[in-house]
Amino acid sequence: ADQCATTAEGIKVDATGCEPDADKDGVVDSADKCAATAEGIKVDATGCELDTDKDGVVDSADKCATTAEGIKVDATGCEAIADADKDGVADGSDLCANTVAGNTVNQVGCARTENVNLQGVNFEKGSGQLTAESAPILDAAAETLKKYPELKIEVSGHTDSSGDNTLNKNLSQARAESVKAYLTEKGVTATLTAVGYGEDQPIATNNTAEGRAQNRRVELQILD
Numbered sequence: 001a002d003q004c005a006t007t008a009e010g011i012k013v014d015a016t017g018c019e020p021d022a023d024k025d026g027v028v029d030s031a032d033k034c035a036a037t038a039e040g041i042k043v044d045a046t047g048c049e050l051d052t053d054k055d056g057v058v059d060s061a062d063k064c065a066t067t068a069e070g071i072k073v074d075a076t077g078c079e080a081i082a083d084a085d086k087d088g089v090a091d092g093s094d095l096c097a098n099t100v101a102g103n104t105v106n107q108v109g110c111a112r113t114e115n116v117n118l119q120g121v122n123f124e125k126g127s128g129q130l131t132a133e134s135a136p137i138l139d140a141a142a143e144t145l146k147k148y149p150e151l152k153i154e155v156s157g158h159t160d161s162s163g164d165n166t167l168n169k170n171l172s173q174a175r176a177e178s179v180k181a182y183l184t185e186k187g188v189t190a191t192l193t194a195v196g197y198g199e200d201q202p203i204a205t206n207n208t209a210e211g212r213a214q215n216r217r218v219e220l221q222i223l224d
Contacts, residue, residue, distance in 0.1 A: 023047070053077075085109070095144055095220065106222055108148060115156070116141070116220035121179065128174030130182060138179065141220070142186035151190040152224040155180045160212035161199040172196030179218050193223075 002017030011030070014020045019028040023036055025043045032047030041060060042050050049058040053066055055073045062077030074080045082091045085098055087105045094109030095116045103111040110116060118141060121134040130138075145151070157172030157179075173196025180194040204211035 093144060093147055095141070095222075108144070108151070108222060110222055116222075118179070118218045118220065121218050123175050123178070126171070128171070128178045130178050138182050139186065142183050142188050145183060145188045145190055146186075149189040151222060153190050153192050154221040154223055155183075155192055155194045156201075156219045156221060157194070157196040158201055158203075158215060158217050158219070159199050160215040161202070161206040162212065165198055169196050169198035169200075172198050175218055 004013065004016065004018035007013055007017065007019060011019050019030060021028050021032070023032070023034075024039060025032070025037045025041065025047055027043060027045070027047035029035055031045075034043070034046070034048035037043055037047060037049060044050055049060060051058050051062070053062070053064075054069060055062070055067045055071065055077055057073060057075070057077035059065055061075075064073070064076070064078035067073055067077060067079060072080045083089065083094070084091055085094070085096075086101065087094070087099045087103070087109050089105060089107070089109030091097055096105070096108070096110035096114050099105055099109060099111055099114065103114070105111055105114075118137060120137045122131045123129055123134075124131060145153070155176045157174070157176035159168040159172050161168075173194065176194035176196050180192045183192060199206070199215070202211075202215045203217070204214040206212050206215060
């Protein structure tokens with residue numbers, strides 16, 4: 001007996017007179033865009049597995065099935081977290097955003113021997129007075145550091161080799177103190193210690209203007 005007595009002419013039918021549904025998902029083959037859906041999977045009108053939150057990841061694989069519309073997701077259907085250096089620490093919480101691949105990092109995204117060079121933090125000539133251009137860089141650092149109140153951090157000041165070593169040591173100390181004070185004022189509650197190393201720890205040659213500019217710097221070292 002024909003269970004589908006009004007099937008349109010030319011449609012292939014099964015023994016019951018109804019159009020076939022090979023994968024038994026409730027959507028006939030002619031309308032099924034996913035004709036091999038596994039048994040028991042809930043499908044939409046096209047015969048394809050449901051994607052309730054419309055994020056491009058089907059429900060059976062979606063670990064975050066209620067992601068808001070427009071949010072970029074990863075393969076698990078959860079919000080994709082930007083992590084440029086792939087160290088497992090999201091960019092917004094990563095003080096060392098360019099860590100070399102393969103290095104084990106701490107909670108702020110820095111390798112054990114990696115210091116945070118606050119590039120762009122500058123001072124008035126011969127003083128510990130921060131320039132206005134330094135503010136956005138320190139503000140960004142402060143926002144990240146506020147997430148880690150338990151940390152112990154050394155703020156280290158460095159100079160090039162121009163001038164008297166004792167004066168350089170004092171100048172680097174003043175600059176480290178300025179950065180420490182700024183971060184504290186911005187709400188950083190981590191334990192901060194300011195240390196001036198003067199010209200004793202260069203990272204480039206002091207024989208060129210470019211090298212001397214690199215050596216004049218303030219760094220953050222995560223102690224604990």
